[in-house]
Amino acid sequence: MSTAPPSALPVTHIRPGTRAVRFTLNExxxxxxxxxxxxxxxxxxxxxxxVLGVAWSVLQPFLTMVVFTIFFGRLAKMPSDGVPxxxxxxxxxVPWTYFAxxxxxxSSSLVGNQHLLAKVYFPRVLVPLAAVLMPAVDMVVxxxxxxxxxxxxxxxxxxxxxxxxxxAALGVLTAFAVTLxxxxxxxxxxxxxxxxxxxxxxxxxxxxxxxPASMVPERWRLLYAxxxxxxxVEGFRGALLGTPGAGSMTGVAVVVVIVWLxxxxxxxxxxxGSIVDLA
Amino acid sequence: xxxxxxxxxxxxxxxxxxxREQEYDTLRDRIAAAAARPFRRMAPGGFAASKTIxxxxxxxxxxxxxxxxxxxxxxxxxxxxxxxILSRITEPTEGEVEIHGRVGALLEVGTGFHPDLxxxxxxxxxxxxxGMRKAEIARKFDEIVRFAEIDEFIDTPVRHYSSGMYVRLGxxxxxxxxxxxxxxxxVLAVGDVHFQRKCLGKLDDVARSxxxxxxxSHNMAAIQRLCTSAMLLERGQLVRTGDVxxxxxxxxxxxxxxxxxxxxxxxxxxxxxxxxxxEAGRPLETPNCTDPIVCRIYFTLPHxxxxxxxxxxxxxxxxxxxxxxxxxxxxxxxxxxxxxxxARVTIPxxxxxxxxxxxxxxxxxxxxxxxxxxxxxxxxxxxxASRLYGEGGRRKGYVHVDCPWSVTPRVELPAGVIE
Numbered sequence: 001m002s003t004a005p006p007s008a009l010p011v012t013h014i015r016p017g018t019r020a021v022r023f024t025l026n027e028x029x030x031x032x033x034x035x036x037x038x039x040x041x042x043x044x045x046x047x048x049x050x051v052l053g054v055a056w057s058v059l060q061p062f063l064t065m066v067v068f069t070i071f072f073g074r075l076a077k078m079p080s081d082g083v084p085x086x087x088x089x090x091x092x093x094v095p096w097t098y099f100a101x102x103x104x105x106x107s108s109s110l111v112g113n114q115h116l117l118a119k120v121y122f123p124r125v126l127v128p129l130a131a132v133l134m135p136a137v138d139m140v141v142x143x144x145x146x147x148x149x150x151x152x153x154x155x156x157x158x159x160x161x162x163x164x165x166x167x168a169a170l171g172v173l174t175a176f177a178v179t180l181x182x183x184x185x186x187x188x189x190x191x192x193x194x195x196x197x198x199x200x201x202x203x204x205x206x207x208x209x210x211x212p213a214s215m216v217p218e219r220w221r222l223l224y225a226x227x228x229x230x231x232x233v234e235g236f237r238g239a240l241l242g243t244p245g246a247g248s249m250t251g252v253a254v255v256v257v258i259v260w261l262x263x264x265x266x267x268x269x270x271x272x273g274s275i276v277d278l279a
Numbered sequence: 280x281x282x283x284x285x286x287x288x289x290x291x292x293x294x295x296x297x298x299r300e301q302e303y304d305t306l307r308d309r310i311a312a313a314a315a316r317p318f319r320r321m322a323p324g325g326f327a328a329s330k331t332i333x334x335x336x337x338x339x340x341x342x343x344x345x346x347x348x349x350x351x352x353x354x355x356x357x358x359x360x361x362x363x364i365l366s367r368i369t370e371p372t373e374g375e376v377e378i379h380g381r382v383g384a385l386l387e388v389g390t391g392f393h394p395d396l397x398x399x400x401x402x403x404x405x406x407x408x409x410g411m412r413k414a415e416i417a418r419k420f421d422e423i424v425r426f427a428e429i430d431e432f433i434d435t436p437v438r439h440y441s442s443g444m445y446v447r448l449g450x451x452x453x454x455x456x457x458x459x460x461x462x463x464x465x466v467l468a469v470g471d472v473h474f475q476r477k478c479l480g481k482l483d484d485v486a487r488s489x490x491x492x493x494x495x496s497h498n499m500a501a502i503q504r505l506c507t508s509a510m511l512l513e514r515g516q517l518v519r520t521g522d523v524x525x526x527x528x529x530x531x532x533x534x535x536x537x538x539x540x541x542x543x544x545x546x547x548x549x550x551x552x553x554x555x556x557x558e559a560g561r562p563l564e565t566p567n568c569t570d571p572i573v574c575r576i577y578f579t580l581p582h583x584x585x586x587x588x589x590x591x592x593x594x595x596x597x598x599x600x601x602x603x604x605x606x607x608x609x610x611x612x613x614x615x616x617x618x619x620x621x622a623r624v625t626i627p628x629x630x631x632x633x634x635x636x637x638x639x640x641x642x643x644x645x646x647x648x649x650x651x652x653x654x655x656x657x658x659x660x661x662x663x664a665s666r667l668y669g670e671g672g673r674r675k676g677y678v679h680v681d682c683p684w685s686v687t688p689r690v691e692l693p694a695g696v697i698e
């Protein structure tokens with residue numbers, strides 16, 4: 001092979017702790033094919049040697065919906081914004097299941113790929129990013145079940161359905177923002193793996209999955225919106241079922257997620273160089 | 280400066296070990312430490328000193344484009360740390376590196392292979408991890424499969440591969456990288472002889488294609504064959520650079536002084552010492568050419584575990600095997616243990632010429648190495664009163680081979696005719 005003339009060669013400077021943001025984003029763009037292969041790897045490997053295989057991505061949200069319907073819908077008589085309770089809860093359980101899986105998967109991603117990180121360089125941020133994108137495939141499958149249930153109850157979506165991609169994207173970005181912190185922290189502090197399941201459990205209660213956000217008094221609504229998942233979940237319902245939806249919470253959630261993401265990326269970059277050394 | 284490929288200036292890498300690392304291992308400890316900090320500051324003696332080690336320190340060097348550099352040094356000398364910094368896996372603590380061109384690093388064969396994925400899937404995954412484009416991998420796919428010799432298993436999950444197939448596939452993918460600068464860690468340590476030869480051949484091609492190569496290996500013969508220059512690292516510092524021959528020789532003689540270069544320990548047999556003696560059993564410091572050199576190998580077999588073969592190798596000062604000999608050659612049987620034993624082998628007089636030599640010792644059981652010391656000792660041979668050094672006092676080569684000579688006349692002229 002011919003070598004390029006020296007002037008055309010890219011010059012890399014390696015110094016302690018200096019990495020420009022643009023540089024990283026540029027690198028991530030160049031490594032997009034690697035991102036694809038990392039996601040594909042996790043998808044392909046995920047259901048190998050399982051009996052039920054891809055049915056798991058339907059079974060989990062379905063059973064959650066059944067339990068919620070029995071206890072919250074039937075026994076606790078939880079209001080559901082005028083929508084049949086099973087549909088009401090499943091529309092929230094689908095994005096929530098994604099979020100819980102993505103946060104768990106993403107948080108352990110750096111520790112789980114430690115060996116890879118120690119042997120080859122690529123933008124480290126691809127690891128949590130791929131880990132967050134992978135469960136989105138489950139979400140799409142589970143979404144199919146949601147459509148079936150909507151047809152069962154003869155619910156037709158309104159024009160609000162065009163906002164669905166926005167809320168789906170917000171859910172992915174929320175998971176990614178959380179993961180930027182938790183994945184890097186769990187390399188350093190192995191406590192993180194005990195903290196996270198607990199955190200997700202608490203998070204479920206402050207997110208309107210089993211109950212409508214309309215139960216939260218109006219004056220607390222903006223404070224409530226600091227949890228972006230509240231907006232994601234209500235946004236899904238609004239887009240599909242014609243409920244009041246996220247409304248004014250959306251703006252707050254978008255700002256919160258942007259701030260989290262920016263802070264998360266900054267933190268991640270600051271520790272990126274030492275991830276390998278701490279392993 | 281256009282022909283500089285890598286410029287390293289004052290490079291250092293510090294690792295924190297011991298006290299501090301453990302202290303902050305968990306969040307709870309960190310909180311506890313933070314709470315204790317104000318009190319500690321007041322305590323006499325101040326902070327507990329955290330232990331740090333410099334894996335690399337003050338390393339400066341320039342590598343020109345097209346140079347093939349062997350990086351040598353003992354374990355813990357900082358070779359791997361250097362490669363990790365150059366391939367951007369870890370950041371330096373101080374100093375700077377300027378790299379002209381794309382870097383491809385092969386620190387391990389088959390990095391990122393997933394056992395549940397097929398050979399085909401892993402080729403694409405591994406290629407992408409090594410920085411290749413999907414289209415590029417697809418184009419070179421057939422060549423990769425051919426090089427790896429795995430045609431029929433290409434759609435089998437790699438968990439079913441033999442370790443040989445696994446490393447062949449890993450190397451085959453990596454061999455397709457086309458960076459301007461290639462960084463290769465000890466990858467020849469895996470695989471069988473056939474594979475190693477194939478890898479070396481491939482690396483040879485790369486080295487000859489004008490690319491800059493950094494190559495770490497403990498295989499001095501491979502280093503000498505591939506590289507044009509070498510960097511010798513010792514305890515994190517660059518102690519010597521220069522042409523590959525003299526640097527390897529400096530390394531080997533230093534290593535021989537400090538201990539062994541390579542040791543394989545199985546616990547089934549252990550070489551305790553190797554010494555040179557004369558025929559009367561007296562220690563021999565600097566033998567002469569004319570002396571029979573008796574090498575006494577003292578070894579122990581802790582359990583009943585048969586040794587089938589004991590061998591020595593004599594290496595030149597630059598690490599090339601001159602000859603080897605073993606008990607099987609001589610039809611000598613070996614003990615099964617347990618116990619301690621002496622093996623004696625005599626290098627006949629007028630065999631080794633004047634020079635510096637290393638001796639390696641190895642114990643085998645049916646082809647498997649039980650213990651290996653490489654080198655076990657180093658020694659010099661003097662001329663003494665050898666007739667081999669009768670005229671001029673200098674000879675080339677390492678060994679003397681007794682070759683019969685004859686000079687016979689075809690035509691004999693009477694004296695005085697030529698004048």
